[in-house]
Amino acid sequence: MLEFAWVPDAPTSSLVYGRHNAGNEKLPYCYTLLRGHGKSILLDCGVNYASHGREFMERFNVQNWFSPNEVLAEVGCTPEEIDHVILTHAHFDHMGGLELFPNATFHIQQEELAAWVSLMALDRRFRWLLTATDTGDMLYAVQLAREGRMRGIDGDVDNIFPGIDVRIARDTHTAGSQYVLIRNDGKSASDDVFVYTGDLLYRHDNMHGGVAGDPMYVPVGLAFGSQTKLVFATHKIMECAGFDMRRVLTPHEPAMTSMYPSRTTKNGHYLIEVALAEGQQSYV
Template sequence: MAELATFEALAVRYGTRTTMRSEVFLHHHLYGETDSPIGMDYYFWVVRNERRTIVVDCGFNERSGGARGRTMLCPPPEAMRALGIDPAEVTHVVVTHAHYDHIGNLDAFPTARIVIAAEELAFWTGPYAGKRLFAHSAEADDIAVLRRLVSEDRVDQVRGHTQLVPGVDLIEVGGHTPGQLVVCVRCKDSLVVVASDALHYYEELDLERPFAHVADLPAMYAGFDLLRELTAAPGRLLVAGHDPEVMHRFVPVAGYESLAVRIA
């Protein structure tokens, strides 16, 4: 039986915080605007069909989130089970990048293949990951888990544009981190583009406002151009990585309206 090439895509909101606009937009003072509060939500994404379940990122854990003052709404493994997902049956976990809020629960998936850009893995296991401007966004314990999974031959490294499975493509864009990935998912009537942290907020794209934490600024701008290209045609849906607007743009999952939305 041929694998179904269309999927359902969900965004799951597991955490939140309130911060200031000057903390999230690079060189915010250049825009001549008064600083003001802004919400930041934390998500992971589920891509599934009758054959497989793929999780895109897996959130922060209670220790790393608590240490940074983040509000945990529902621990990601618990959120998955609430939505009928057994982490033990997840086939792939796509790590879009290795920041603490995206790889904090890798040990919850005992059999999944872990998929990450080779450039991303090389950076976080290389000599510059410990520099303060990078290290503050990562957790040594999480990177140690990633290293262990590599040693156990459970990590697949990708480069450029890769088909993960029919209907799911990974595109390496860099920018926010050296190997930041975007995930494109073929759903029944649409193409869903999960930007993850290639686009934290929709206004980054609308107003050309890069996020504050960036490894390669020209690559981040090029990533914005790619996201525009990917979503220019009708039936293309763009999902930002941390924008509270995600919970309003898409359809709430019945019974779990504050936890998850169905993108397509």
């Protein structure tokens, strides 16, 4: 898991539902690299500090951004080597980096793509719905679709790549958010599963509500869909992870660094090594 930027002062109320007047906290921005079987796959692709992406980053006070060139160099990889990107959803901090991976094919839920295009076509009064969605990214996504480099996924799919499954969580954080199951042993009945949540969860608090010994799901503060559906999606995520919080990979959670080997890069970002292939050198 590779941090590439952060927001120093994200409102806590946006991260955990109901935590109003609780101040601000750091929100790391991150994407995650999977390597194996000769392929390099990225989960989400960050944001591009250029043109329309820069406007969004200024609006949300995104700081300390570094390009994928520099971020991936920390783990001996380049943007050109990325074969595929699985997009959990279309918000600017997850899909804003489309232009930075010239050889990648992108994979998103069909419903996610379609929903944003429909919302863009509404009257200006509805623009809150586009709060975290860069319409410039959507235009580029459609261009990529035309070129065959943006592929739509139809709901739940097993083995989208060997050992990797996607699950849709409709009408939750966004219309067609998806989470990613990584079966690290490649077995269909795996006992070595990791779940990459995208923004269905922001914080560990979303899994336990901060209630020690008596966990309660508390959804993220920013749901464009149903909070109830988000809570049920959280339960499904927990089931897939065997209710082991360490198996739930939440890119916006700074405490991930204490759960797995990690280090701080020269740019001040976290780098977390969740699992190493046999014979693979550690980058921590």
